[in-house]
Amino acid sequence: MSKRGYHHGNLRQALVEAALALITEKGPQGFTLSEAAKHAGVTPAAVYRHFVGRDDLIAEAARQGYEIFAALMEFAYNNGEPSALAAFEATGRAYLAFARKYPGHYQAMFESGLTLNAHPELATVAAKAWAVQETAARQLSHQLPVDRRPPVSMVSAHIWALSHGVVELFARGAPGAQSPYPPEDMLEAGIGIYLRGLGLLPPDS
Structure with a gap:
């Protein structure tokens, strides 16, 4: 999968950008952490290295x-x-x-x-x-x-x-x-x- 937001190893910012795209499309409560991880091109487990949950990411x-x-x-x-x-x-x-x-x-x-x-x-x-x-x-x-x-x-x-x-x-x-x-x-x-x-x-x- 293409890691659209994953620039220069900055996974944290890639996840933020993925969340922003999903929020724009579905609203703040319309996506999951797994979707944000998929959008950024990483595994769901990778999200928890940077955010404790969806609210933390938002x-x-x-x-x-x-x-x-x-x-x-x-x-x-x-x-x-x-x-x-x-x-x-x-x-x-x-x-x-x-x-x-x-x-x-x-x-x-x-x-x-x-x-x-x-x-x-x-x-x-x-x-x-x-x-x-x-x-x-x-x-x-x-x-x-x-x-x-x-x-x-x-x-x-x-x-x-x-x-x-x-x-x-x-x-x-x-x-x-x-x-x-x-x-x-x-x-x-x-x-x-x-x-x-x-x-x-x-x-x-």
Whole structure:
């Protein structure tokens, strides 16, 4: 059998890549360790040299996903340039772009049922990504009077929830075909409505 993911003896990464392919095809709960081993071109016994079980393998796929996600969020934020508003909106769009480009990682991170409390390494790297979103929210909320500023963590969580909802309902799989508008437009409009409600955008004329 061809060892598709088995590059330069890096069996651990080959298994992660096999898991990502299977997650994309079948979902996080739709494959077995034996299937991942077969996909990587090794015996099932070889998997246990690197992972104690399927959840451990999925957790590593999720960890790598969070690393990519954090890097994309940093790139989108762009040190708050060219403006606080543009940087904040860009982090929302980065969520949508990540889900589309890295569906296996996305599902391992958000649809596998893994908890950050059970996997401290996931919590650490996930915090890097959410820290970018919170920084963007903090920079933008500073334009509001102190007595009208909602908690930064709340603003960040609201945009995360909005982005996640658009991804789940309209940007992934068959439901995406049912959307009357492009997911990017729906996300932009939703963020605009939210920011107007906070007083960070002028009302429509």
